[in-house]
Amino acid sequence: MALDGSIQSHRVRAYFSRIASRYDLANHLLSGGCDVLWRIAAAGKVQKWQPRTILDLATGSGDLARTLQRACPDALLVGADFCEPMLQVARDKNIPHLTVADALQLPFADGAFDTVTVAFGLRNMASWTHALSEIQRVLSPGGHLLILDFGLPTPPLLHLYRFYLHNVLPFLASLLTGERSAYDYLADSIESFPNADAMCGRLEAAGYQDAHYTPLLGGVTAIYTATRP
Numbered sequence: 283m284a285l286d287g288s289i290q291s292h293r294v295r296a297y298f299s300r301i302a303s304r305y306d307l308a309n310h311l312l313s314g315g316c317d318v319l320w321r322i323a324a325a326g327k328v329q330k331w332q333p334r335t336i337l338d339l340a341t342g343s344g345d346l347a348r349t350l351q352r353a354c355p356d357a358l359l360v361g362a363d364f365c366e367p368m369l370q371v372a373r374d375k376n377i378p379h380l381t382v383a384d385a386l387q388l389p390f391a392d393g394a395f396d397t398v399t400v401a402f403g404l405r406n407m408a409s410w411t412h413a414l415s416e417i418q419r420v421l422s423p424g425g426h427l428l429i430l431d432f433g434l435p436t437p438p439l440l441h442l443y444r445f446y447l448h449n450v451l452p453f454l455a456s457l458l459t460g461e462r463s464a465y466d467y468l469a470d471s472i473e474s475f476p477n478a479d480a481m482c483g484r485l486e487a488a489g490y491q492d493a494h495y496t497p498l499l500g501g502v503t504a505i506y507t508a509t510r511p
């Protein structure tokens with residue numbers, strides 16, 4: 283990985299290590315509980331694929347993994363993340379198969395999973411192109427990718443949302459977690475993340491088929507799905 287990429291990974295791991303114990307509480311309060319609904323919507327899409335093996339990448343504190351377990355009780359679910367303190371929170375939720383792993387260098391065989399999910403994780407990765415390619419490697423042919431992540435809504439909600447994102451959210455988050463820089467970083471990373479068309483283009487350029495975008499809450503969050511040919 284290039285030096286810039288290592289610095290980015292180190293910085294992201296440090297942010298999540300510092301906020302791990304308050305991460306779930308901050309998510310629920312700062313999203314007004316919407317994060318729970320977004321993960322239920324994502325798990326509903328995965329359920330329709332009738333998966334047998336799911337990799338929840340950047341599983342963090344395990345909230346999507348837990349929602350997936352409930353939606354797809356017969357699937358073997360593995361959660362992977364490169365931040366040990368976040369995984370410790372997931373372990374406390376009794377998610378059985380958790381492993382420390384970097385999404386850019388996954389310790390899984392080619393085609394090991396028929397479904398890969400990434401919630402609020404891809405945006406934080408040092409190389410989106412590299413991550414999408416590594417995910418494709420561990421997906422079986424015909425396997426499905428689901429990405430849940432933040433986006434920017436369209437005007438007039440955009441102006442209000444930007445004010446919340448850059449001012450209100452870091453302030454409230456610093457009260458809740460004692461950590462403002464991680465939430466300043468959150469706002470900046472959302473601004474730099476590709477919009478819907480650009481992300482579908484990236485998925486297709488990375489070799490995925492049927493890239494599809496579903497906006498949630500006016501585009502504040504989005505679900506992307508795509509298939510490995």
Ligand SMILES: C[S@@+](CC[C@H](N)C(=O)[O-])C[C@H]1O[C@@H](n2cnc3c(N)ncnc32)[C@H](O)[C@@H]1O
Pocket residue numbers: 291294295298339340341342343344345346362363364365368383384385386400401402403406407408
């Ligand atoms: C915002 S949290 C999302 C956690 C969880 N998926 C959720 O829905 O709440 C982002 C997670 O991505 C993880 N992450 C970022 N880059 C990663 C990488 N290259 N490999 C593995 N995990 C990564 C972080 O450690 C963090 O736990």
